[in-house]
Amino acid sequence: MARWEPLLDELVRERRRALLARAVMLTGSQADAEDLLQDALVATFGSRARFSSVAAAEQYVRRAIVTRSIDAARSRASERRAVDRLGGMASATVELPLVGLERDLVAALQSLTARERACVVLRHVEDLSVAETAATLGLSAGAVKRYTADGIARLNAVLGTTGPQADDREPVAVVGAPKGEARA
Template identity: 65%
Template sequence: MGRWEPLLETLVRERYARLLARAALVAATPAEAEDLVQDALVATFGGRARFGSVEQAEQYVRRAIVSRSIDRARSRTSERRAVERLAGRTDAAAAEPALAGVDRDLVAALHLLGPRERACVVLRHLDDLSVAQTAAALRLSDGAVKRYTSDGLALLAAHLGATADADRTPVRLVRTESTRDA
């Protein structure tokens, strides 16, 4: 057995459900999510990448999942067909794996985004990557990541009925005893 095989076995045994849930956020269907995880695992452990821990391997596989989803979207004849296919789904949320605290309405709304917007939103806000890390993972410029993230968040807000700007209360400075003495 190679050095990488025990790490792969541990990763699949302990983290497969989380990887599958993450893939469901960027895939069009649960079946595609499973394919993405398998492709990412093969790509990760079929190459020469070496990891010191399961956590490092998991992060690499997560990024590979997102990259593979974008690659698949690029190879489709048009994004319009993907949107039509998604519109024909009856109850996607019931068929998806548990998404560890992610609201089903959010998952459904994520599927309305284009593949790059979806990938940027997931990496930036669910994986908490920086703009630079997201750009590196997706092979995009920092500006493209900012634009896709902004556009994706605007579409999510519109679809989910969020009105963050209207709900904000203006901040007013109030003098207290300690600030008057300063």
């Protein structure tokens, strides 16, 4: 038995459901999510990487899931453009039942770009900080904030919900403004 096998077994036993849930949120399909998780596990443990703990291995797998999801979205977009140029028809997709996730949210997430979806899932589903999300995706903190804001705005439009109203914001004092003046 290789040195990494017990760590892989423990990771799958303890964290498979959480990793699979993340993959479903990114792909929108249970079957695609299972394939994505499998690819991420193979990439992680097939790269001869050494991990000191399950947590370290899990972090690597989480990043591999997001990276492979973005790569797959790019590939699908390229394939669609090629099919459109050739005048062919895209093959029909089969919808499989999702386990324990809101169908509307998963469907709405599919309307986002791959990076928007990754940022929204990492920030609001995985509850990572901006810095953690930036490190996971290899982006700047500003890019994470922008992709997240754009993604949330698009989700609100698709789901028919609204974000915070202007009236809900706290007034901010403007430096150099006369006393008593504030900007919302």
